[in-house]
Amino acid sequence: MPEKRPFDILNSSLNNTVIVGLKGGTEFRGVMAAYDVHMNIVLEKAEQLANGEVKRGVGTILLRGDSVTYISPS
Amino acid sequence: MPEKRPFDILNSSLNNTVIVGLKGGTEFRGVMAAYDVHMNIVLEKAEQLANGEVKRGVGTILLRGDSVTYISPS
Amino acid sequence: MPEKRPFDILNSSLNNTVIVGLKGGTEFRGVMAAYDVHMNIVLEKAEQLANGEVKRGVGTILLRGDSVTYISPS
Amino acid sequence: MPEKRPFDILNSSLNNTVIVGLKGGTEFRGVMAAYDVHMNIVLEKAEQLANGEVKRGVGTILLRGDSVTYISPS
Amino acid sequence: MPEKRPFDILNSSLNNTVIVGLKGGTEFRGVMAAYDVHMNIVLEKAEQLANGEVKRGVGTILLRGDSVTYISPS
Amino acid sequence: MPEKRPFDILNSSLNNTVIVGLKGGTEFRGVMAAYDVHMNIVLEKAEQLANGEVKRGVGTILLRGDSVTYISPS
Amino acid sequence: MPEKRPFDILNSSLNNTVIVGLKGGTEFRGVMAAYDVHMNIVLEKAEQLANGEVKRGVGTILLRGDSVTYISPS
Numbered sequence: 059m060p061e062k063r064p065f066d067i068l069n070s071s072l073n074n075t076v077i078v079g080l081k082g083g084t085e086f087r088g089v090m091a092a093y094d095v096h097m098n099i100v101l102e103k104a105e106q107l108a109n110g111e112v113k114r115g116v117g118t119i120l121l122r123g124d125s126v127t128y129i130s131p132s
Numbered sequence: 133m134p135e136k137r138p139f140d141i142l143n144s145s146l147n148n149t150v151i152v153g154l155k156g157g158t159e160f161r162g163v164m165a166a167y168d169v170h171m172n173i174v175l176e177k178a179e180q181l182a183n184g185e186v187k188r189g190v191g192t193i194l195l196r197g198d199s200v201t202y203i204s205p206s
Numbered sequence: 207m208p209e210k211r212p213f214d215i216l217n218s219s220l221n222n223t224v225i226v227g228l229k230g231g232t233e234f235r236g237v238m239a240a241y242d243v244h245m246n247i248v249l250e251k252a253e254q255l256a257n258g259e260v261k262r263g264v265g266t267i268l269l270r271g272d273s274v275t276y277i278s279p280s
Numbered sequence: 281m282p283e284k285r286p287f288d289i290l291n292s293s294l295n296n297t298v299i300v301g302l303k304g305g306t307e308f309r310g311v312m313a314a315y316d317v318h319m320n321i322v323l324e325k326a327e328q329l330a331n332g333e334v335k336r337g338v339g340t341i342l343l344r345g346d347s348v349t350y351i352s353p354s
Numbered sequence: 355m356p357e358k359r360p361f362d363i364l365n366s367s368l369n370n371t372v373i374v375g376l377k378g379g380t381e382f383r384g385v386m387a388a389y390d391v392h393m394n395i396v397l398e399k400a401e402q403l404a405n406g407e408v409k410r411g412v413g414t415i416l417l418r419g420d421s422v423t424y425i426s427p428s
Numbered sequence: 429m430p431e432k433r434p435f436d437i438l439n440s441s442l443n444n445t446v447i448v449g450l451k452g453g454t455e456f457r458g459v460m461a462a463y464d465v466h467m468n469i470v471l472e473k474a475e476q477l478a479n480g481e482v483k484r485g486v487g488t489i490l491l492r493g494d495s496v497t498y499i500s501p502s
Numbered sequence: 503m504p505e506k507r508p509f510d511i512l513n514s515s516l517n518n519t520v521i522v523g524l525k526g527g528t529e530f531r532g533v534m535a536a537y538d539v540h541m542n543i544v545l546e547k548a549e550q551l552a553n554g555e556v557k558r559g560v561g562t563i564l565l566r567g568d569s570v571t572y573i574s575p576s
Contacts, residue, residue, distance in 0.1 A: 248288075268289045
């Protein structure tokens with residue numbers, strides 16, 4: 059096992075803007091306020107994206123880990 | 133692990149209006165009356181949405197956690 | 207955890223008419239005769255719905271919990 | 281928990297004709313010869329249905345529980 | 355629980371020709387040479403079918419249980 | 429349980445050419461260099477196939493067991 | 503079990519460029535900075551690919567193991 063672990067990126071992204079991709083292709087961009095070991099993620103000031111464009115503002119949102127495909131610091 | 137946990141948002145949303153997204157893209161909006169650790173969620177005064185528009189009223193509804201993709205305070 | 211639990215709605219729906227949604231979008235409406243912790247559900251006097259219209263009568267039917275997305279008292 | 285349990289319907293359907301729905305929409309109709317706790321089901325004198333019409337006879341068939349969405353006494 | 359069990363059909367099908375259906379609709383027909391409790395199955399002299407017609411010969415093939423939807427003695 | 433087990437085919441395929449099918453229909457052909465109990469598989473000198481034709485060379489590739497539907501010695 | 507194990511390829515790919523395929527067909531190419539036993543993977547200097555062409559740069563990205571279908575050293 060390498061010394062750097064995938065969850066390190068989650069911890070270092072707290073209070074920073076991230077893009078989260080969900081199964082089916084939907085993306086949300088927002089400030090990561092919380093996460094847990096299941097990759098459940100809370101975004102604040104979040105926006106739903108479609109093809110990289112803002113589709114709508116959603117405020118605070120809890121994304122269920124089972125639906126998450128990727129998380130990228132913005 | 134951060135101090136704020138994703139489930140905090142569920143607890144603080146009890147008796148408040150939320151939008152819940154399901155796999156496949158369907159959304160329900162209603163007053164959250166109950167939830168559990170599997171993210172099974174009960175909404176009251178619920179409406180099914182399609183593309184953000186009200187499709188039909190459904191009254192009380194139990195959404196199975198396995199189908200939930202996101203939950204957002206409205 | 208809130209005091210009301212999602213499964214309460216199942217217990218209070220016994221012998222009452224409910225609508226059950228399955229993955230893929232099919233819905234069944236009938237009288238709930240039994241359920242278990244996996245959300246396996248038995249409906250009696252059941253009808254399969256398509257877009258809210260009755261497609262066919264199916265009598266008694268066991269719906270496998272893994273396929274259930276929502277349950278709503280009718 | 282209610283006294284009637286969903287699996288009761290399986291036991292009472294042994295040696296009787298049932299319709300089994302699979303993920304994806306395929307249905308099989310036949311005489312239920314065996315089942316287990318995973319809802320693996322064996323049908324005899326089985327027919328595959330498409331839109332309620334007989335598509336082909338398949339004789340004996342083992343349906344894997346993970347693929348089953350519903351079971352209905354015919 | 356009934357006395358006949360679904361896996362009996364697998365045991366009695368060893369060295370006989372079966373048709374195996376996979377998620378997505380693909381079917382393989384061949385002589386069942388081995389299976390295990392996960393419904394992983396090895397076919398020999400196997401052929402891939404499309405709409406009941408032989409699409410190509412594949413010789414020996416291991417089908418992963420998680421992808422299997424049904425197994426039928428041919 | 430039969431004496432021959434499905435995983436025997438994996439062991440006897442080490443260092444030989446196999447075709448591996450993934451969920452969604454993609455196939456890879458290559459020399460099997462390693463596998464484990466989850467059916468994670470490493471192919472070397474691998475090619476991605478589309479409808480049986482070589483689409484591109486990919487060299488070494490690790491296929492995640494959860495995505496594997498079948499494995500066939502070539 | 504063979505002596506070479508599938509995860510060896512992950513360890514030997516640390517700090518090297520890999521292509522990761524996700525369910526649904528999306529691919530990401532980048533320098534593998536971390537992984538864990540669930541095949542959660544962190545790429546740096548990552549690009550999202552569509553049909554082998556660069557679609558957009560994404561910098562650092564955490565890919566959830568459950569969504570990964572394959573990993574190939576580039």
